[in-house]
Amino acid sequence: MVTVLAVSAAAVAGASTQVAAQSQCTNYTVVRGDTLFEIAQTAALSGGFQEIYNANRDILPSPNVLEVGQVLRIPCDDGNLPVASNAAPARVATLTAAEATQRPVRFLTGGNYAPFTDENLPGQGMFTQLVTRSMELGNAEQDFEVIFVNDWGAHLSVLLPSGAFDMGFPWFLPDCSQVGNLSPSNAMRCTEFDASEPFYDALVGYYTLQGSEYAQADEYSDLYGARLCRPDGWFSFDLEAEGLTDPNVELIFAASEEACWEMLTSNAVDVVTYDALPAEKDFADLGLQEQVVQLTPLASKQTLHVFVPKSHPNGQAYLQTLNAGLEQLRLSGEWFSLVRSGIQASAEN
Template sequence: MTRSKLYHSLPKSVALTSTSLAVATLAASGLMLSTPQQAAAQELCSTHTVISGDRLSTIADTAGVAGGFQALFDANTNVLESPNILEVGQVLTIPCEDGSLPTGVVRVATGTADAAPAPAPTTAQPGRSLRIATATGYAPFTDEDAPGGGLITRMVSRSMEVGNPDQEFDMLFINDWGSHLETLLPSGAIDMVFPWFKPDCDRVENLSPASAYRCTDFNHSAPLYEALVGYYTLAGGEYQNAASYSDLFGATLCRPEAWFTFDLEAQRLMPPNVELRTTVPQNGCWELLQNGEVDIVTLDALPAEEDYRELGLEGQITKLEALTSGVTMHVFVSKNNAFANEALPIINAGLQELRLSGEWFNIVREGIRDTVEN
């Protein structure tokens, strides 16, 4: 089996172009179904059949799922197409206290037992080592100090190993996030980078040039992970009952510096519909919210909820549950790098196998657990 190598290159940088520092608590919300009814009791290490009125956040809270809404969503990616939409009759798996799936819940490939396996994807240069880069400081996803380099680093390494064990690859930590898409991929110095968020490339005409180039200049792997983006306001404030993106028109939003804005563009949460602050450090957004200088803070729900708890703001912040959205992380390759594009099917084949076998969920669970314990 090919083993990846971890390299350290370039000094650490705090300029995270499309990611943010994130640790520990996973939480967000689900979209309320119409015609609410009395929700059935939910328990850890069991299954739950969705009824009218259910939403992921209340199921997770009632059952006491460690990691909340995001952990429950992660356990049911084979059932749920969206983190915000539940359908009556769906059977959800509720993780056990230690984060594992209940006994007997196994994700396996369908098909006959004697069916011949599909041949492993290959490249025209099998002897050439694929250069794959990430950066540190984005726990639990990518971090030099985390086991295996973080859960997404482990996921990409395992996808390569499972997708084609004969393909050599080197895993590098290049801790200047901005250089990944701006220099390293276009120059061919690196073949692949991760984890980068991808806009809706089917609507590239709606994107700003700063967002559209993620579609026009790069190809992408299948989704590695879906992170949740939350919207937060002061409890009792003017926008605490906002239920649609248009309800925020006229508000002042704070999206921390170096973060993407393509999701805001898609929902028309851009000037002149809103005033947008994007040059503020992550914790600075919360200070502006407290001071009444902005109405809404919006970013990755994972670090957001950890941040406001650490700042002692729990109870003062209202999460706008109906506005929670999902954005997916991918491996990016330059459209001009033929070798890297040939290797993308290896990542995709391995990733599919990880999901079918349940290893994908185990990597996510262990990565989150290791971050919380450390």
């Protein structure tokens, strides 16, 4: 059983090419020059290139690389998927769920992060639904609560370490094999927390204005000297990995996503960068489609997880339950259905 509460606290568009005709609910064989963006555009998918990437993440290690001859599943209008001719047979999972505890597991999340978590979206957001179903499938006897605290900055620094909550989501995880190269605020995601299996592969986008000196950037080094804006509370480990930190760039953390776009249009910053899914909805809602250029060669893939403090006595048992349910969710196809409907619901809001 799940309880949802709310409390207060103290990508890829490529160069223009001609792709072969295709339609929804079919398999499509990649030809030279194809991009996910143009395949999605030709198939008239409401979720765009992210929808095709979601449907084919088992064969697409990166949204930036397609191989000639790959067979991609083009989602159906009702959310189902055709069977790809190169799809591997589904594995039958042998699952061992963690034993139910005496009290509910307390999940911590926050709002205003559509389509992932938001109290005003169906199921409180796409990621919330994925976590809920994973817990139900992993151990139906385990009660749990999902509690919204909209002070995101307090989640990893105070609320989870204090033991007030058991697990938190959704959080991006850096490459922990390179933890020595991370700043302390990013390294603590590796040193202080254990993470679930990836729940979602998110594309991080870079955006500038038409006519900007950075509009043709196709390497991260092309942004050296730029002023980059990222919303406050967002990670920066991907920027650190690509040298997009002082002194190469001026990195500005604005109070909100909208503040970044306001700074871009007023020429107070040169580039806005954060999660492509909400970013593209944000600049569309602000009526900036004709002014904004997506720097598609710079888009990167980052994974979203559920975190649990390493010090939590039941942390590994909780992760075992969650990961077992997530595996069932993926094998059944329900993962894709929830992701697709979550993205559509956010677009309609």
